[in-house]
Amino acid sequence: MSKEYKFKIVLLGDSGVGKTSIIDRYVNDRFKEKYQPTLGVDFLIKDLRVRGNKVKLVLWDIGGELQWRNKLNLYLNGADGAIVVFDLTRPDTFKSLKFWHEKLSSIAGKIPYIFVGNKLDLKNERKIRLSQVTTFIKRKSYPLYLETSAKLGSRINKLFTRISEEMIKYKKKINAKK
Numbered sequence: 001m002s003k004e005y006k007f008k009i010v011l012l013g014d015s016g017v018g019k020t021s022i023i024d025r026y027v028n029d030r031f032k033e034k035y036q037p038t039l040g041v042d043f044l045i046k047d048l049r050v051r052g053n054k055v056k057l058v059l060w061d062i063g064g065e066l067q068w069r070n071k072l073n074l075y076l077n078g079a080d081g082a083i084v085v086f087d088l089t090r091p092d093t094f095k096s097l098k099f100w101h102e103k104l105s106s107i108a109g110k111i112p113y114i115f116v117g118n119k120l121d122l123k124n125e126r127k128i129r130l131s132q133v134t135t136f137i138k139r140k141s142y143p144l145y146l147e148t149s150a151k152l153g154s155r156i157n158k159l160f161t162r163i164s165e166e167m168i169k170y171k172k173k174i175n176a177k178k
Contacts, residue, residue, distance in 0.1 A: 004054040007167050008078055010108075011061050012100045013085035014093040018118040021150035022085065023059050026160055031151050038063035041075055050164045057160065072103050079104075081167045082113035083159065088147065089125040097136065112166035114144040116159060121149040
């Protein structure tokens with residue numbers, strides 16, 4: 001039976017990891033070369049079909065700069081899912097995953113999330129090995145991981161389909177307990 005879902009997805013991660021580019025590629029199928037940091041939070045909406053279900057995604061692009069972190073309680077409240085992004089060429093952004101994961105868990109609770117290594121297209125500049133990521137995510141209770149390139153559009157649709165599938169499963173599980 002087909003259902004309709006509306007999900008709030010937050011994109012988290014340090015400044016410059018590609019959160020805005022991932023959303024822009026997904027919603028508008030474009031990539032902007034010039035970097036412009038997100039000031040606070042931006043919103044975009046995308047409709048899709050997942051396994052016969054209508055899904056409306058409300059995408060929250062949360063600025064990763066330090067000045068916006070004091071507003072995380074507001075931004076993460078009511079989130080149905082999260083995409084936590086780091087830059088495969090910047091080890092500091094990988095180390096920050098722990099911070100973002102802890103904030104997400106403490107504010108939003110046990111919602112579906114996925115870790116994303118972005119900038120897969122910069123193969124020669126890659127600093128984070130897959131084995132490092134695997135070791136990190138094995139310690140987490142919900143270890144989904146995907147590598148993307150917002151610039152090339154690689155695995156962007158797969159990313160949003162996957163997190164949507166996880167949110168639908170989670171919603172069904174919660175509703176079954178009621």
